[in-house]
Amino acid sequence: MEVTVEKIAQLVQGRIEGNHQAFIIGPGRIEDAAEGQLSFLGNPKYEPYLYTTQATAVLVQENFKARKPLSTTLIRVPDVYLALGILLEAFDSGLPAPTDISSQVFIDDEAEVDPSARIGPNVQIQAGARIEKGVVIDGQSFIGAQSVIGENTRLYPGVKILHGCSIGSHCIIHSNSVIGSDGFGFSKNGKGEFEKIKQTGGVVIGDNVEIGANCTIDRGSIGDTRIETGAKLDNLIQIAHNVTVGKHTVIAAQAGIAGSTKVGSHCMIGGQVGIVGHLEIKDHTHIQAQSGVASSSKQSGEKLYGTPAISYSNYLRSYAVFRNLPEQMRRIQSLEQEIEKLKIQSNH
């Protein structure tokens, strides 16, 4: 795709300062963009690059004031990130989807597949599964018995959806994620050995959910594991049996949530966070990366940090002292010596 700056400004309702007729072939970052690329200035800390960038044009906030002369063309917009999103959408092609249903698939006669679905080679779909309108299933994926894939959802190559799971519409599930693996449930017998408890529940995923690559979302033991509408999960995340992740909650990579915990809506969970089982995390909770949450949150909107997690600001205050603990120890030793001296004096 090659378009003029003018055309781009129209797309995002921007105002041009510079060359209206220059050609743009794609997006680039302000610090390393090449000629022909369109860049943007969002975070002010990148402003110095604006004066040296090779980008042909740069999106800036409407009221931005340049402090030095510019050689690039500016496109002023009311919201840089919004404009950028519109442009990326226009430029991006994404992974080419299968054009139809491959002849090299294994679809059970008792599966129901909408004719508008597009399905890549080597996909297997078991009996009783239902693939709805506009679904794209890339090659090498697996859909288990009785599972449902909702309208316009896309499964990237290698996704495994086991039996009895329900995925909403307009979802995206990235490569090699596993939905509906067994929950981790065992009972100990008299010899200290573990015997498997059958995991009879499913996984229910709402609409507009995105799940990253190589995630694992276990089925419920009894009743379902739930990822509610609009939730966004990054890569390598573990969601255990019977967990609920609330609406529009965002979870960063490598976090894990243990069995039966209920996470509210609009939460932000940092990378590598662990949450123990059977807790309740209220709406709008923010959990700092690597924290280990060991008790239910007390009110919505809390910010948590540490292992076990406490309030974010308290953790940082305590950690500031922690960094100086050797010095603090020396002060205590010095106090003890002073006291000894004073005791000797007062005994005279």
Place this chain on the structure above:
Amino acid sequence: MEVTVEKIAQLVQGRIEGNHQAFIIGPGRIEDAAEGQLSFLGNPKYEPYLYTTQATAVLVQENFKARKPLSTTLIRVPDVYLALGILLEAFDSGLPAPTDISSQVFIDDEAEVDPSARIGPNVQIQAGARIEKGVVIDGQSFIGAQSVIGENTRLYPGVKILHGCSIGSHCIIHSNSVIGSDGFGFSKNGKGEFEKIKQTGGVVIGDNVEIGANCTIDRGSIGDTRIETGAKLDNLIQIAHNVTVGKHTVIAAQAGIAGSTKVGSHCMIGGQVGIVGHLEIKDHTHIQAQSGVASSSKQSGEKLYGTPAISYSNYLRSYAVFRNLPEQMRRIQSLEQEIEKLKIQSNH
């Protein structure tokens, strides 16, 4: 499956209080069960739900005393969880297995496959591999040269077993786990670059082992990585080269064990735990979630917590003070001021 409460009570040798002839169609959790479902009361904290549940029947401990009137039918049993296990086994169908050996597989002529094995489409089995009686290999899995899959073991879709690995009997390996990837071994050359050390060992997995989804178990560099009989591993776990995981040890999701460490039997390792290499962890050790174990354990039965991990109770005691470090700092400052005053006084 639809059965009467009477039939269920017979299966678990329970005693009915209520409607013997009501129909049960499946299991449900006491807090959200619907009519027609059978639920259970294990953890006493769920007792309030017993008085409001929609479940048609509820399994309770033999000697349970209700404190309010009930509308549900009770089935009294000697061990609720044991009874539940029996019932889930009866209700559960699980992922339908392939009915035979698919025609769309790639089985080398020099692989040995028992005719009772069932193998899904797009499975590849290399030369010298041996698939024993009753094995189920779901679609899209891979078995490398010389690897052995023991009797009645099941590999879920997408499992990759590389060459020279041995999996015991009655094991379960969940989707997209990788067994026998190379250990992470390099030597640094004079230019500070890393050169690969060939990884010549294998992975040996005992009987009755369960391994979750998206795990990685590396082959030994020299000699084998071992997961002993009855061990249970959750999802997204990393087991490095030459590690031994002892019998009946349980490891929660996202834990990682570095090279050559030997974990004893009957240990409980929490989620996101890391254990550094070349350690020895004795039998019956409990390691709290997110701990980082940096030294060998001293005796069996220890409970560990923290990074680096210390005794569980010591960590909690220290952490209790940590949470109040700013307050402690103020007390030290106050002591210093008092001492100054006393020194001035005593100099008079």
Place this chain on the structure above:
Amino acid sequence: MEVTVEKIAQLVQGRIEGNHQAFIIGPGRIEDAAEGQLSFLGNPKYEPYLYTTQATAVLVQENFKARKPLSTTLIRVPDVYLALGILLEAFDSGLPAPTDISSQVFIDDEAEVDPSARIGPNVQIQAGARIEKGVVIDGQSFIGAQSVIGENTRLYPGVKILHGCSIGSHCIIHSNSVIGSDGFGFSKNGKGEFEKIKQTGGVVIGDNVEIGANCTIDRGSIGDTRIETGAKLDNLIQIAHNVTVGKHTVIAAQAGIAGSTKVGSHCMIGGQVGIVGHLEIKDHTHIQAQSGVASSSKQSGEKLYGTPAISYSNYLRSYAVFRNLPEQMRRIQSLEQEIEKLKIQSNH
């Protein structure tokens, strides 16, 4: 392979003390090697095993002095690990590669595949992809549109390379890793819902890079994610959009690096480390396992530990006090009591 000790000594230019004509069938560890195996003594803590090992021969350092009588044959070499590497290379066969291009592949007519490439069954290669000389792609892998796999690179079974990614030459990517999944980028709309930002960049991987099993390396949002020449990544690692991992940097299992962070060359990053986004980590930085790096490093060669990470030695010093915080608390209480007594005395 069965060779004499003499032949082995020639391969590694070693000097034999013992039986030149004994036969060696493979490598073994000194602590559990069997007759017919060749072992080595690298780490001196394993020396006791030398006097009891069943190994037929053992590689030792040239100037090693035995302190007890030996029953095994020694092969003295200038560098034990170097010699071992040479021998493992000779003994190892590795996962058998496909012998040619399988007939059961899905290669788009517009993909370019060098005839010397070997490609296993059920591999899919999209339009515009280029597979160079000597590449080995094991079964069940996926190569997206416009992606390039450089000379002699090997992709193990189940690897998914999405579109627009470039992998260098002589790379190894282990099973089920995903390269080019979408970066985790969303913008919040007025209703607190997240809208996907298209991820238009790619992933660029240099030469001689090794990436473990079940890793996830996201494409850049705008511009590319980069793993530079010679970098080595263990299993289950998360690399977010627009990250750069510098040359010859080594990252242990389960570490994660958040978006746009630039890690220098020759760094050592421990297992389960997390690094937040938009940081710069200088060359030769060492980060201890499980650390959480929250700010850019100040100079090259730093050693970091803790969450948030501080200098390694400071963390250990503070942690030593942390372990005794309850005792320290008692000392403060005792000081407070002493002060009270002294104040009373001085008021008399």
